[in-house]
Amino acid sequence: MRVTMNPVEYLASPLWSDSKAGWFADAAQSGGLLASSVGPHLVDMMRWIGGPVSEVAARTITSRTEIPLTGGGTRGDVDADDGFIILGRYENGALLTIRGEPVTYGGNEWDMALHGDEGSLIVAGSELRLGRSGDPSPLVIDQPAAVNPRLAIAGRFIDAARAGGPSPEPDLADGVAAQGLLDAALHAARSNQWVRVEAR
Structure with missing residues:
Protein backbone atom coordinates (compact mmCIF):
# COMPACT_ATOMS: atom_id res chain seq x y z
CA MET A 1 0.00 0.00 0.00
CA ARG A 2 1.41 3.39 -0.96
CA VAL A 3 0.20 6.95 -0.68
CA THR A 4 1.89 10.09 -1.99
CA MET A 5 0.78 13.61 -1.27
CA ASN A 6 2.26 16.77 -2.74
CA PRO A 7 -0.89 18.69 -1.91
CA VAL A 8 -0.10 22.34 -2.51
CA GLU A 9 2.62 24.64 -3.74
CA TYR A 10 2.56 26.61 -0.50
CA LEU A 11 6.26 26.25 0.26
CA ALA A 12 7.22 27.22 -3.27
CA SER A 13 4.82 30.16 -3.81
CA PRO A 14 4.59 33.49 -1.95
CA LEU A 15 1.38 32.65 -0.09
CA TRP A 16 2.59 33.18 3.47
CA SER A 17 2.00 36.00 5.90
CA ASP A 18 4.74 36.66 8.43
CA SER A 19 2.68 35.13 11.24
CA LYS A 20 1.74 31.99 9.32
CA ALA A 21 5.26 31.43 8.04
CA GLY A 22 6.60 32.02 11.53
CA TRP A 23 4.51 29.18 12.93
CA PHE A 24 5.15 26.68 10.14
CA ALA A 25 8.84 27.46 9.65
CA ASP A 26 9.71 26.94 13.32
CA ALA A 27 10.11 23.29 14.29
CA ALA A 28 9.63 24.15 17.96
CA GLN A 29 6.15 25.54 17.21
CA SER A 30 4.83 23.28 14.45
CA GLY A 31 6.88 20.11 14.59
CA GLY A 32 7.12 20.27 10.79
CA LEU A 33 5.17 18.75 7.93
CA LEU A 34 5.13 15.21 9.32
CA ALA A 35 3.98 16.24 12.79
CA SER A 36 1.43 18.94 12.10
CA SER A 37 0.44 19.39 8.48
CA VAL A 38 -0.33 16.55 6.06
CA GLY A 39 1.25 13.82 8.21
CA PRO A 40 -1.72 13.34 10.57
CA HIS A 41 -4.16 13.10 7.66
CA LEU A 42 -2.07 10.54 5.79
CA VAL A 43 -1.35 8.23 8.72
CA ASP A 44 -5.02 8.32 9.75
CA MET A 45 -6.09 7.41 6.21
CA MET A 46 -3.60 4.54 6.00
CA ARG A 47 -4.83 3.15 9.33
CA TRP A 48 -8.43 3.43 8.16
CA ILE A 49 -7.66 1.54 4.94
CA GLY A 50 -5.25 -1.12 6.20
CA GLY A 51 -5.82 -1.43 9.94
CA PRO A 52 -3.34 -1.18 12.82
CA VAL A 53 0.34 -0.60 12.00
CA SER A 54 2.88 -2.52 14.08
CA GLU A 55 6.19 -0.77 13.28
CA VAL A 56 7.60 2.11 11.25
CA ALA A 57 10.83 3.60 9.94
CA ALA A 58 10.91 7.20 8.73
CA ARG A 59 13.01 10.03 7.32
CA THR A 60 12.35 13.76 7.27
CA ILE A 61 14.02 16.53 5.28
CA THR A 62 14.13 20.32 5.28
CA SER A 63 14.67 21.05 1.61
CA ARG A 64 13.79 24.76 1.65
CA THR A 65 15.48 27.00 4.17
CA GLU A 66 13.59 30.08 2.93
CA ILE A 67 9.85 30.66 2.43
CA PRO A 68 8.64 33.40 0.03
CA LEU A 69 6.23 35.77 1.78
CA THR A 70 3.02 37.34 0.45
CA GLY A 71 4.26 40.92 0.85
CA GLY A 72 7.61 40.22 -0.79
CA GLY A 73 10.86 39.02 0.67
CA THR A 74 11.46 35.70 2.37
CA ARG A 75 11.54 34.10 5.77
CA GLY A 76 15.01 32.58 5.95
CA ASP A 77 15.27 30.81 9.28
CA VAL A 78 13.27 27.69 8.40
CA ASP A 79 14.20 24.65 10.48
CA ALA A 80 10.96 22.62 10.31
CA ASP A 81 10.88 19.59 8.01
CA ASP A 82 9.03 20.06 4.73
CA GLY A 83 9.18 16.49 3.48
CA PHE A 84 8.96 12.98 4.88
CA ILE A 85 8.71 9.32 3.99
CA ILE A 86 7.42 6.53 6.22
CA LEU A 87 7.93 2.81 5.66
CA GLY A 88 5.73 0.62 7.82
CA ARG A 89 4.34 -2.83 8.41
CA TYR A 90 0.71 -3.51 9.21
CA GLU A 91 -0.14 -6.04 11.91
CA ASN A 92 -1.37 -8.34 9.11
CA GLY A 93 2.13 -8.27 7.55
CA ALA A 94 1.41 -5.96 4.59
CA LEU A 95 3.88 -3.16 3.89
CA GLY A 131 -6.82 -3.74 -12.40
CA ARG A 132 -7.67 -7.40 -11.77
CA SER A 133 -5.60 -10.53 -12.12
CA GLY A 134 -6.26 -12.10 -15.51
CA ASP A 135 -8.03 -9.01 -16.90
CA PRO A 136 -5.82 -7.05 -19.32
CA SER A 137 -8.15 -4.02 -19.40
CA PRO A 138 -8.30 -1.99 -16.18
CA LEU A 139 -11.55 -0.35 -15.15
CA VAL A 140 -11.10 3.43 -15.14
CA ILE A 141 -13.52 5.77 -13.36
CA ASP A 142 -13.09 9.53 -13.52
CA GLN A 143 -14.75 11.38 -10.66
CA PRO A 144 -16.29 14.68 -11.78
CA ALA A 145 -14.62 17.72 -10.27
CA ALA A 146 -17.99 18.86 -8.92
CA VAL A 147 -18.15 15.87 -6.54
CA ASN A 148 -16.72 16.91 -3.18
CA PRO A 149 -16.10 14.00 -0.77
CA ARG A 150 -16.15 16.39 2.18
CA LEU A 151 -19.86 16.97 1.58
CA ALA A 152 -20.59 13.25 1.97
CA ILE A 153 -18.59 13.11 5.20
CA ALA A 154 -20.34 16.20 6.59
CA GLY A 155 -23.70 14.74 5.54
CA ARG A 156 -23.06 11.51 7.48
CA PHE A 157 -22.10 13.51 10.56
CA ILE A 158 -25.23 15.69 10.36
CA ASP A 159 -27.49 12.67 9.79
CA ALA A 160 -26.01 10.88 12.82
CA ALA A 161 -26.43 13.99 15.00
CA ARG A 162 -30.06 14.43 13.95
CA ALA A 163 -30.88 10.76 14.55
CA GLY A 164 -29.07 10.66 17.88
CA GLY A 165 -26.94 7.78 16.66
CA PRO A 166 -23.24 7.12 17.16
CA SER A 167 -20.76 9.48 15.55
CA PRO A 168 -19.48 8.16 12.22
CA GLU A 169 -15.79 7.45 11.83
CA PRO A 170 -13.32 8.91 12.44
CA ASP A 171 -13.82 9.38 16.16
CA LEU A 172 -11.58 10.39 19.06
CA ALA A 173 -10.14 6.88 19.39
CA ASP A 174 -9.06 7.01 15.73
CA GLY A 175 -7.34 10.33 16.38
CA VAL A 176 -5.49 8.96 19.39
CA ALA A 177 -4.37 5.87 17.43
CA ALA A 178 -3.21 8.00 14.49
CA GLN A 179 -1.22 10.18 16.89
CA GLY A 180 0.46 7.06 18.27
CA LEU A 181 1.55 6.08 14.76
CA LEU A 182 2.74 9.63 14.11
CA ASP A 183 4.74 9.71 17.35
CA ALA A 184 6.41 6.42 16.40
CA ALA A 185 7.30 7.79 12.95
CA LEU A 186 8.82 10.94 14.45
CA HIS A 187 10.84 8.83 16.91
CA ALA A 188 11.97 6.58 14.04
CA ALA A 189 13.10 9.59 12.00
CA ARG A 190 15.10 11.00 14.92
CA SER A 191 16.61 7.69 16.07
CA ASN A 192 17.36 6.25 12.61
CA GLN A 193 15.81 2.90 13.51
CA TRP A 194 12.58 0.90 13.30
CA VAL A 195 10.12 1.77 16.07
CA ARG A 196 7.19 -0.25 17.39
CA VAL A 197 3.84 1.53 17.32
CA GLU A 198 2.41 1.45 20.83
CA ALA A 199 -1.27 0.52 21.11
CA ARG A 200 -3.38 3.35 22.54
Missing part, protein backbone atom coordinates in the same frame (compact mmCIF):
# COMPACT_ATOMS: atom_id res chain seq x y z
CA LEU A 96 3.03 0.51 3.50
CA THR A 97 4.82 3.65 2.37
CA ILE A 98 3.67 7.21 2.92
CA ARG A 99 5.37 10.22 1.36
CA GLY A 100 4.59 13.88 1.74
CA GLU A 101 6.57 16.66 0.12
CA PRO A 102 4.59 19.78 -0.80
CA VAL A 103 7.50 21.60 -2.42
CA THR A 104 5.90 21.35 -5.84
CA TYR A 105 5.50 23.61 -8.84
CA GLY A 106 2.67 23.63 -11.35
CA GLY A 107 -0.15 21.99 -9.44
CA ASN A 108 -1.26 19.67 -6.70
CA GLU A 109 -0.46 15.97 -6.70
CA TRP A 110 -2.11 13.18 -4.74
CA ASP A 111 -2.10 9.47 -5.41
CA MET A 112 -2.65 6.20 -3.61
CA ALA A 113 -2.04 2.62 -4.69
CA LEU A 114 -3.22 -0.64 -3.12
CA HIS A 115 -1.75 -3.87 -4.51
CA GLY A 116 -2.94 -7.35 -3.54
CA ASP A 117 -3.04 -10.96 -4.70
CA GLU A 118 -6.08 -10.41 -6.92
CA GLY A 119 -5.54 -6.93 -8.28
CA SER A 120 -4.57 -3.31 -7.81
CA LEU A 121 -6.48 -0.13 -7.06
CA ILE A 122 -4.83 3.16 -7.98
CA VAL A 123 -6.28 6.59 -7.23
CA ALA A 124 -4.56 9.55 -8.87
CA GLY A 125 -6.26 12.91 -8.57
CA SER A 126 -9.85 12.37 -9.64
CA GLU A 127 -9.16 9.10 -11.51
CA LEU A 128 -9.69 5.65 -10.02
CA ARG A 129 -8.10 2.69 -11.83
CA LEU A 130 -8.91 -0.93 -10.93
Whole structure:
Protein backbone atom coordinates (compact mmCIF):
# COMPACT_ATOMS: atom_id res chain seq x y z
CA MET A 1 0.00 0.00 0.00
CA ARG A 2 1.41 3.39 -0.96
CA VAL A 3 0.20 6.95 -0.68
CA THR A 4 1.89 10.09 -1.99
CA MET A 5 0.78 13.61 -1.27
CA ASN A 6 2.26 16.77 -2.74
CA PRO A 7 -0.89 18.69 -1.91
CA VAL A 8 -0.10 22.34 -2.51
CA GLU A 9 2.62 24.64 -3.74
CA TYR A 10 2.56 26.61 -0.50
CA LEU A 11 6.26 26.25 0.26
CA ALA A 12 7.22 27.22 -3.27
CA SER A 13 4.82 30.16 -3.81
CA PRO A 14 4.59 33.49 -1.95
CA LEU A 15 1.38 32.65 -0.09
CA TRP A 16 2.59 33.18 3.47
CA SER A 17 2.00 36.00 5.90
CA ASP A 18 4.74 36.66 8.43
CA SER A 19 2.68 35.13 11.24
CA LYS A 20 1.74 31.99 9.32
CA ALA A 21 5.26 31.43 8.04
CA GLY A 22 6.60 32.02 11.53
CA TRP A 23 4.51 29.18 12.93
CA PHE A 24 5.15 26.68 10.14
CA ALA A 25 8.84 27.46 9.65
CA ASP A 26 9.71 26.94 13.32
CA ALA A 27 10.11 23.29 14.29
CA ALA A 28 9.63 24.15 17.96
CA GLN A 29 6.15 25.54 17.21
CA SER A 30 4.83 23.28 14.45
CA GLY A 31 6.88 20.11 14.59
CA GLY A 32 7.12 20.27 10.79
CA LEU A 33 5.17 18.75 7.93
CA LEU A 34 5.13 15.21 9.32
CA ALA A 35 3.98 16.24 12.79
CA SER A 36 1.43 18.94 12.10
CA SER A 37 0.44 19.39 8.48
CA VAL A 38 -0.33 16.55 6.06
CA GLY A 39 1.25 13.82 8.21
CA PRO A 40 -1.72 13.34 10.57
CA HIS A 41 -4.16 13.10 7.66
CA LEU A 42 -2.07 10.54 5.79
CA VAL A 43 -1.35 8.23 8.72
CA ASP A 44 -5.02 8.32 9.75
CA MET A 45 -6.09 7.41 6.21
CA MET A 46 -3.60 4.54 6.00
CA ARG A 47 -4.83 3.15 9.33
CA TRP A 48 -8.43 3.43 8.16
CA ILE A 49 -7.66 1.54 4.94
CA GLY A 50 -5.25 -1.12 6.20
CA GLY A 51 -5.82 -1.43 9.94
CA PRO A 52 -3.34 -1.18 12.82
CA VAL A 53 0.34 -0.60 12.00
CA SER A 54 2.88 -2.52 14.08
CA GLU A 55 6.19 -0.77 13.28
CA VAL A 56 7.60 2.11 11.25
CA ALA A 57 10.83 3.60 9.94
CA ALA A 58 10.91 7.20 8.73
CA ARG A 59 13.01 10.03 7.32
CA THR A 60 12.35 13.76 7.27
CA ILE A 61 14.02 16.53 5.28
CA THR A 62 14.13 20.32 5.28
CA SER A 63 14.67 21.05 1.61
CA ARG A 64 13.79 24.76 1.65
CA THR A 65 15.48 27.00 4.17
CA GLU A 66 13.59 30.08 2.93
CA ILE A 67 9.85 30.66 2.43
CA PRO A 68 8.64 33.40 0.03
CA LEU A 69 6.23 35.77 1.78
CA THR A 70 3.02 37.34 0.45
CA GLY A 71 4.26 40.92 0.85
CA GLY A 72 7.61 40.22 -0.79
CA GLY A 73 10.86 39.02 0.67
CA THR A 74 11.46 35.70 2.37
CA ARG A 75 11.54 34.10 5.77
CA GLY A 76 15.01 32.58 5.95
CA ASP A 77 15.27 30.81 9.28
CA VAL A 78 13.27 27.69 8.40
CA ASP A 79 14.20 24.65 10.48
CA ALA A 80 10.96 22.62 10.31
CA ASP A 81 10.88 19.59 8.01
CA ASP A 82 9.03 20.06 4.73
CA GLY A 83 9.18 16.49 3.48
CA PHE A 84 8.96 12.98 4.88
CA ILE A 85 8.71 9.32 3.99
CA ILE A 86 7.42 6.53 6.22
CA LEU A 87 7.93 2.81 5.66
CA GLY A 88 5.73 0.62 7.82
CA ARG A 89 4.34 -2.83 8.41
CA TYR A 90 0.71 -3.51 9.21
CA GLU A 91 -0.14 -6.04 11.91
CA ASN A 92 -1.37 -8.34 9.11
CA GLY A 93 2.13 -8.27 7.55
CA ALA A 94 1.41 -5.96 4.59
CA LEU A 95 3.88 -3.16 3.89
CA LEU A 96 3.03 0.51 3.50
CA THR A 97 4.82 3.65 2.37
CA ILE A 98 3.67 7.21 2.92
CA ARG A 99 5.37 10.22 1.36
CA GLY A 100 4.59 13.88 1.74
CA GLU A 101 6.57 16.66 0.12
CA PRO A 102 4.59 19.78 -0.80
CA VAL A 103 7.50 21.60 -2.42
CA THR A 104 5.90 21.35 -5.84
CA TYR A 105 5.50 23.61 -8.84
CA GLY A 106 2.67 23.63 -11.35
CA GLY A 107 -0.15 21.99 -9.44
CA ASN A 108 -1.26 19.67 -6.70
CA GLU A 109 -0.46 15.97 -6.70
CA TRP A 110 -2.11 13.18 -4.74
CA ASP A 111 -2.10 9.47 -5.41
CA MET A 112 -2.65 6.20 -3.61
CA ALA A 113 -2.04 2.62 -4.69
CA LEU A 114 -3.22 -0.64 -3.12
CA HIS A 115 -1.75 -3.87 -4.51
CA GLY A 116 -2.94 -7.35 -3.54
CA ASP A 117 -3.04 -10.96 -4.70
CA GLU A 118 -6.08 -10.41 -6.92
CA GLY A 119 -5.54 -6.93 -8.28
CA SER A 120 -4.57 -3.31 -7.81
CA LEU A 121 -6.48 -0.13 -7.06
CA ILE A 122 -4.83 3.16 -7.98
CA VAL A 123 -6.28 6.59 -7.23
CA ALA A 124 -4.56 9.55 -8.87
CA GLY A 125 -6.26 12.91 -8.57
CA SER A 126 -9.85 12.37 -9.64
CA GLU A 127 -9.16 9.10 -11.51
CA LEU A 128 -9.69 5.65 -10.02
CA ARG A 129 -8.10 2.69 -11.83
CA LEU A 130 -8.91 -0.93 -10.93
CA GLY A 131 -6.82 -3.74 -12.40
CA ARG A 132 -7.67 -7.40 -11.77
CA SER A 133 -5.60 -10.53 -12.12
CA GLY A 134 -6.26 -12.10 -15.51
CA ASP A 135 -8.03 -9.01 -16.90
CA PRO A 136 -5.82 -7.05 -19.32
CA SER A 137 -8.15 -4.02 -19.40
CA PRO A 138 -8.30 -1.99 -16.18
CA LEU A 139 -11.55 -0.35 -15.15
CA VAL A 140 -11.10 3.43 -15.14
CA ILE A 141 -13.52 5.77 -13.36
CA ASP A 142 -13.09 9.53 -13.52
CA GLN A 143 -14.75 11.38 -10.66
CA PRO A 144 -16.29 14.68 -11.78
CA ALA A 145 -14.62 17.72 -10.27
CA ALA A 146 -17.99 18.86 -8.92
CA VAL A 147 -18.15 15.87 -6.54
CA ASN A 148 -16.72 16.91 -3.18
CA PRO A 149 -16.10 14.00 -0.77
CA ARG A 150 -16.15 16.39 2.18
CA LEU A 151 -19.86 16.97 1.58
CA ALA A 152 -20.59 13.25 1.97
CA ILE A 153 -18.59 13.11 5.20
CA ALA A 154 -20.34 16.20 6.59
CA GLY A 155 -23.70 14.74 5.54
CA ARG A 156 -23.06 11.51 7.48
CA PHE A 157 -22.10 13.51 10.56
CA ILE A 158 -25.23 15.69 10.36
CA ASP A 159 -27.49 12.67 9.79
CA ALA A 160 -26.01 10.88 12.82
CA ALA A 161 -26.43 13.99 15.00
CA ARG A 162 -30.06 14.43 13.95
CA ALA A 163 -30.88 10.76 14.55
CA GLY A 164 -29.07 10.66 17.88
CA GLY A 165 -26.94 7.78 16.66
CA PRO A 166 -23.24 7.12 17.16
CA SER A 167 -20.76 9.48 15.55
CA PRO A 168 -19.48 8.16 12.22
CA GLU A 169 -15.79 7.45 11.83
CA PRO A 170 -13.32 8.91 12.44
CA ASP A 171 -13.82 9.38 16.16
CA LEU A 172 -11.58 10.39 19.06
CA ALA A 173 -10.14 6.88 19.39
CA ASP A 174 -9.06 7.01 15.73
CA GLY A 175 -7.34 10.33 16.38
CA VAL A 176 -5.49 8.96 19.39
CA ALA A 177 -4.37 5.87 17.43
CA ALA A 178 -3.21 8.00 14.49
CA GLN A 179 -1.22 10.18 16.89
CA GLY A 180 0.46 7.06 18.27
CA LEU A 181 1.55 6.08 14.76
CA LEU A 182 2.74 9.63 14.11
CA ASP A 183 4.74 9.71 17.35
CA ALA A 184 6.41 6.42 16.40
CA ALA A 185 7.30 7.79 12.95
CA LEU A 186 8.82 10.94 14.45
CA HIS A 187 10.84 8.83 16.91
CA ALA A 188 11.97 6.58 14.04
CA ALA A 189 13.10 9.59 12.00
CA ARG A 190 15.10 11.00 14.92
CA SER A 191 16.61 7.69 16.07
CA ASN A 192 17.36 6.25 12.61
CA GLN A 193 15.81 2.90 13.51
CA TRP A 194 12.58 0.90 13.30
CA VAL A 195 10.12 1.77 16.07
CA ARG A 196 7.19 -0.25 17.39
CA VAL A 197 3.84 1.53 17.32
CA GLU A 198 2.41 1.45 20.83
CA ALA A 199 -1.27 0.52 21.11
CA ARG A 200 -3.38 3.35 22.54
